[in-house]
Amino acid sequence: MKKLICLVLPAVMLFCSVGCGSDDIGSANTSSNITSSKVESIDKNSSTSSDVTDESSDDSTSSKEEATVDDWRTHPEDFKLIALTYDDAPSFSDTNGNSTVRIIDAINKYDGRGTLFVVGRTLQKNGKALLEYAAQKGFEMGNHTYSHQSVSTSEVGKSWSAAEHFEDFNRCQELIVSETGQTPKFLRPAGVHTNEELYLAASSLGLPCVSGNCKRAVSDYSSSTSADMIVERVLANAFDGAIILLHGNNARTAEATERLCEILYNDGYRFCTVSELFELHGIDYNDLPFNTMLYGVDPETGEVITGKKY
Numbered sequence: 001m002k003k004l005i006c007l008v009l010p011a012v013m014l015f016c017s018v019g020c021g022s023d024d025i026g027s028a029n030t031s032s033n034i035t036s037s038k039v040e041s042i043d044k045n046s047s048t049s050s051d052v053t054d055e056s057s058d059d060s061t062s063s064k065e066e067a068t069v070d071d072w073r074t075h076p077e078d079f080k081l082i083a084l085t086y087d088d089a090p091s092f093s094d095t096n097g098n099s100t101v102r103i104i105d106a107i108n109k110y111d112g113r114g115t116l117f118v119v120g121r122t123l124q125k126n127g128k129a130l131l132e133y134a135a136q137k138g139f140e141m142g143n144h145t146y147s148h149q150s151v152s153t154s155e156v157g158k159s160w161s162a163a164e165h166f167e168d169f170n171r172c173q174e175l176i177v178s179e180t181g182q183t184p185k186f187l188r189p190a191g192v193h194t195n196e197e198l199y200l201a202a203s204s205l206g207l208p209c210v211s212g213n214c215k216r217a218v219s220d221y222s223s224s225t226s227a228d229m230i231v232e233r234v235l236a237n238a239f240d241g242a243i244i245l246l247h248g249n250n251a252r253t254a255e256a257t258e259r260l261c262e263i264l265y266n267d268g269y270r271f272c273t274v275s276e277l278f279e280l281h282g283i284d285y286n287d288l289p290f291n292t293m294l295y296g297v298d299p300e301t302g303e304v305i306t307g308k309k310y
Helices: 003-016 036-046 065-067 099-109 119-125 131-136 155-159 161-182 196-205 226-237 251-266 274-280
Strands: 080-088 115-118 140-143 242-247 269-272 292-299 304-306
Touching: 036 196, 080 099, 080 119, 080 161, 080 251, 080 274, 099 251, 115 119, 119 140, 119 161, 119 274, 131 140, 131 161, 140 161, 140 274, 155 304, 161 292, 226 242, 226 251, 242 251, 242 269, 242 292, 269 304
Parallel strands: 080 115, 080 242, 080 269, 115 140
Antiparallel strands: 292 304
16 A cells, blocks of 8 residues: 555646656576466567556556655565576676666666676676676675686686685685775675585685576576576566576677566566675575575575575
């Protein structure tokens, strides 16, 4: 009722004043399939502008206008919170309408923010312009390692000791701090692959390890994964408390994000950073474990989802 009042009141005031009558884990199992009605909603919503109002409803406003009214930070219990995260940042050296900028702007359009997981060597190569743009829009930076060496698929990464992992993670951490002023609170290992040495290094830095897409793989990094497929797979992973793992370096993911923001927003979702996801679900950051991967918050129990499967 409070939300309805917030939406109706501006319309009434306007009436009176004028005087007229939206590296996922490859081993994740597919445990949730999108329903046919969801598929239909993808097609319908993707072709509907967020600026179009429903003329049949007296209290309707555009999606953009609604986004400026709903205060999910003050009343998180009234909404479903989801953390959209994007790996391998900064994928571009500029802010001239590239895929990551499209993603940031799409989420911002719905009064949201997300998390970019930064690769240190990529930051050194492409510079900080894109990260500064993201930070200005309220985005959070996460640590995605300096060299992006996977402990599963890289011979170098497989052989690293805890001390070598620590050096790599810390190098990225210090670079992000020096270039953006933000101190990352979370680590996403390369390929979201882990081992005991990696967890020891992350724990020494005080960085919980975050994954995402706990119900099924999205694989948006693959050129064979279309925007339609990304939308469908993300919707299969969506729930209050979910972390979604995507990549900000391709147009398919940018298009999918633009469509997803509208679909999810209209379904009661609001877009937050990983830190906000835990905080607004009442979970103290200092209580997060270091010896397992984090996938979000269980909407039924309110507990952190860990391990490899929801």
